[in-house]
Amino acid sequence: MLPGVSVVAKSTATGRTTEVASSTTGQFTIPLLPVGRYEVTFQLTGFQTTVVRNVDLHVNDRLEVNGKLTVGGVSETVEVTAERVFVQATPALQSLVAAKQVEELPLNNRNFVQLAQLAPGVSSDLPDEVGIGLTSTVSISVNGARRNAVNWLVDGVSNVDVGSNITLLSTPTLESIQEFKIITSSYAAEWPRSGGGIVNVVTKSGTNRFSGSGYEFFRDDSLNANSWFRNQSTNAETRKPPKLDYNNFGYTIAARSRR
Secondary structure, three states: OOOOOEEEEEEOOOOOEEEEEOOOOOOOOOOOOOOEEEEEEEEOOOEOEEEEEEEEEOOOOOOOOOOOOOEOOOOOEEEEEOOOOOOOOOOOEEEEEOHHHHHHOOOHHHOHHHHHHHOOOEEEOOOOOOOOHHHOEOOEEEOOOOHHHOEEEEOOEEOEOOOOOOEEOOOOOHHHEEEEEEEEEOOOOOOOOOOOOEEEEEEOOOEOOOEEEEEEEEEEHHHOOOOHHHHOOOOHHHHOOOOOEEEEEEEEEEOEOOO
């Protein structure tokens, strides 16, 4: 990379742009970008403009995006489609739980914490019911470490009670989560507190249009088959399946994001 190159990262969802200039050594850094898809434009007088499209940025990613500038007219533009997977220079072992998994995988009581079990090395003793307030405990272990040694973060902010270290201060709903990453070993110095694993959650942000959704997740004993042993009972009350009447409903509204 040449020095003094104008580098512009543009979010394809919101149109928001962030511009920096390359240093005297031709390097640049664009920090604190929200997750999402970007196109990166490289411009320098006397060279053709280069645009790198389809750059997908996930939580805690550090991507190396290079633009090859060729001598030519300023009106000429070279467009490059980025590779689907970037190689990141990190020794950390990490697993990404993407938006599609958050939206579509079946979860008991719709607790996102259960998705952490998708990462290798993670085991859990999670309860069937989701707690509220100080009862919202997260009993998972990463690579055999203590369950109170896991760091839970939401949008970069610690989200665990420092008294027990196993109680979430807030439990984001599935509709509010964009994605999250689980780091299981070889942590960088940036991560605080304990060394028993990191769960870093990123919430959704707005786009250039208003959107929303409504939902209800319904469970009832009339929809379930009775067990074989209950059907063999001679007692009419015993033959009845356990009472279950569960409704989880709500709505979301995504506001328009300003450029």
